[in-house]
Amino acid sequence: DGGITQSPKYLFRKEGQNVTLSCEQNLNHDAMYWYRQDPGQGLRLIYYSQIVNDFQKGDIAEGYSVSREKKESFPLTVTSAQKNPTAFYLCASSPTSGGYSNQPQHFGDGTRLSIL
């Protein structure tokens, strides 16, 4: 079955450490996205990529970095510069055709990051 796999489901980080969240898709989608979800708030876009080797900052990119070396993979690194990293992180993908957001996005099951 095609889908998006995020790993790990739960992740703990010590202060001052970088940590990388994995996102893999086998849907052959061009576009991939990272969102952050906090209690009582809507999903907020961190980074997105519409094609391999290219990505753009979303609304809350500070303290995060990404790479898109392969179509299937879009890992997110939460750096020590991110002052409040505790949150639920969701990865999504979609095909691109005339504007990416007009295609339904497929979501992973998320990674919950906590600071020790």
Next chain:
Amino acid sequence: KNEVEQSPQNLTAQEGEFITINCSYSVGISALHWLQQHPGGGIVSLFMLSSGKKKHGRLIATINIQEKHSSLHITASHPRDSAVYICAVRYFGNEKLTFGTGTRLTIIP
């Protein structure tokens, strides 16, 4: 500021009841999405619509472009429908989606 407002924030109903969840937005959009988030956190896309009405099983989504309003209806609700329902829109001139904060639905057997 472009915002998406959902109501109610929380909704509890008995099994079998007809459910309505509302979504309002502020300016013109090119598309509106309804998403379902289960307790484990995974999200499923239910509908994407830009006009009219769509139906899938017991779920119906409608949108009124003039009133800038969309509704998600669930007929013959069931406990397995318990989830958070999220509305998201793409405003004209903005590539990104703007998300509502969600409606938490609980269906009691």
